Amino acid sequence: LSEDLQQLLELPAETPDGVRIPLYTNAGLLSDLNHSLAKGAEGIGLYRTEFPFMVRNSFPNEEEQFTLYRQVLEAFHPRPVTLRTLDIGGDKALTYFPVQEENPYLGWRGIRISLDHPEIFLTQIRAMLRANAGLGNLNLLLPMISRVEDLDEALVLITRACHELQEQDDAIIMPRLGAMIEVPAAVYQADELARRISFLCVGSNDLTQYLLAVDRNNERVAKWFDALHPAVIRALIQVVAAGRRHGRPVSVCGEAAGDPAVALLLLGLGVESLSLSAGDLLRIKWVIRSFSRQRGEELVSQALALEQASAIRAMLIRNLVEAG
Ligand code: PEP
Numbered sequence: 001l002s003e004d005l006q007q008l009l010e011l012p013a014e015t016p017d018g019v020r021i022p023l024y025t026n027a028g029l030l031s032d033l034n035h036s037l038a039k040g041a042e043g044i045g046l047y048r049t050e051f052p053f054m055v056r057n058s059f060p061n062e063e064e065q066f067t068l069y070r071q072v073l074e075a076f077h078p079r080p081v082t083l084r085t086l087d088i089g090g091d092k093a094l095t096y097f098p099v100q101e102e103n104p105y106l107g108w109r110g111i112r113i114s115l116d117h118p119e120i121f122l123t124q125i126r127a128m129l130r131a132n133a134g135l136g137n138l139n140l141l142l143p144m145i146s147r148v149e150d151l152d153e154a155l156v157l158i159t160r161a162c163h164e165l166q167e168q169d170d171a172i173i174m175p176r177l178g179a180m181i182e183v184p185a186a187v188y189q190a191d192e193l194a195r196r197i198s199f200l201c202v203g204s205n206d207l208t209q210y211l212l213a214v215d216r217n218n219e220r221v222a223k224w225f226d227a228l229h230p231a232v233i234r235a236l237i238q239v240v241a242a243g244r245r246h247g248r249p250v251s252v253c254g255e256a257a258g259d260p261a262v263a264l265l266l267l268g269l270g271v272e273s274l275s276l277s278a279g280d281l282l283r284i285k286w287v288i289r290s291f292s293r294q295r296g297e298e299l300v301s302q303a304l305a306l307e308q309a310s311a312i313r314a315m316l317i318r319n320l321v322e323a324g
C-alpha cells in the first residue's frame with residue numbers, strides 16, 4: 001500500500017468531481033520542514049511556534065525569531081505558511097516561564113498569555129512581519145480565542161507593530177490573519193470572529209477536548225475522546241456555515257484531519273483545506289482522490305442520522321474499505 005501511496009506524490013489533492021482540497025502540514029521544528037516538502041505539502045497549515053521556544057533555555061529574542069521564521073517562510077515560498085503565535089500553557093510549558101495552575105487547560109494559555117504580556121507578543125509579531133517582508137506568504141494565526149475582545153486586542157497590537165515597522169521598511173505588509181476555532185465559545189461566535197479576520201482554522205484536538213470535557217492526553221478517558229462525536233460534527237457544521245457567510249475559508253488542523261474516516265467527513269462538510277502530520281499526507285490525499293464532494297455530503301447526511309461516534313466511524317470505515 002505504501003508503494004501505491006508513493007505514486008500519489010505528484011498528483012493533486014483533488015476529488016473526482018474536481019474539488020481541490022489543499023493539503024498542508026503541521027510543523028513545529030525546522031526538521032519537520034524537509035519531511036513536509038518530501039511528502040509534497042502545499043504549504044504549512046500550522047507552524048506551532050511554541051516548539052522552538054520549548055527547546056531553549058530563555059525566550060528567543062526578536063533577531064533569533066526573525067531568523068527562524070524567515071527560514072520557514074523561505075523554505076515554502078511561494079506556498080503559504082501559517083505561523084501561529086505562542087500557545088504555551090495547557091500541556092506546553094516553558095522551563096524559563098513557569099506557570100503553576102490547578103487547571104492549566106482552563107487557565108492562562110495561548111492568546112491569554114500573549115495579551116497579558118504584550119512585550120512577548122509584540123516581539124514575536126515584529127519578527128514574523130519582518131520575516132515576511134518581500135515574501136508575502138505568511139498567514140498569522142491566533143490560538144485559544146474565546147472572546148471577540150481577544151481578537152480585537154490582538155489586532156490593535158498587530159496593526160501597531162505593522163505601522164511602526166512600515167516607517168522603516170515599506171516591504172512590510174499586513175499578513176492574512178486567522179483565528180483558531182478550538183474553544184466551544186468560538187464556535188458560537190464564529191460569525192463575529194469571521195467578520196474580523198481572513199480565515200478560520202479549527203483545532204480539532206482542543207475543540208474535541210473542550211466540547212466533550214475530555215483531557216486530550218489522559219489515556220484513562222481516551223475512549224471518551226472522539227472527533228467523530230455528533231457534538232463535534234455539529235460544531236464543525238456551524239463553523240463552516242459561518243465561514244461561508246463571510247467568504248472566509250475554513251481549515252481543520254488538528255490530528256483528526258490525518259484520520260481517513262474524519263477526513264472523509266470533513267470533505268463532505270465543505271472544509272476548504274486540511275493541515276496534518278506529514279506522515280498522514282499521502283493517505284489523506286488518497287481519500288480526497290477517491291471520494292467526490294457529493295459523496296462526502298451524502299456521508300455527512302448519513303452521519304447526522306447516527307447517535308454515536310462509534311457508529312459514525314464504522315459507517316465511514318465501511319465506505320473507505322469499499323473504495324479500496
Ligand atoms: C488543536 O488544538 O487541534 C491544535 C491544532 O492545536 P494544538 O494541538 O497545538 O493545541
Ligand code: MG
Pocket residue numbers: 143182203205206
Ligand atoms: Mg489547540
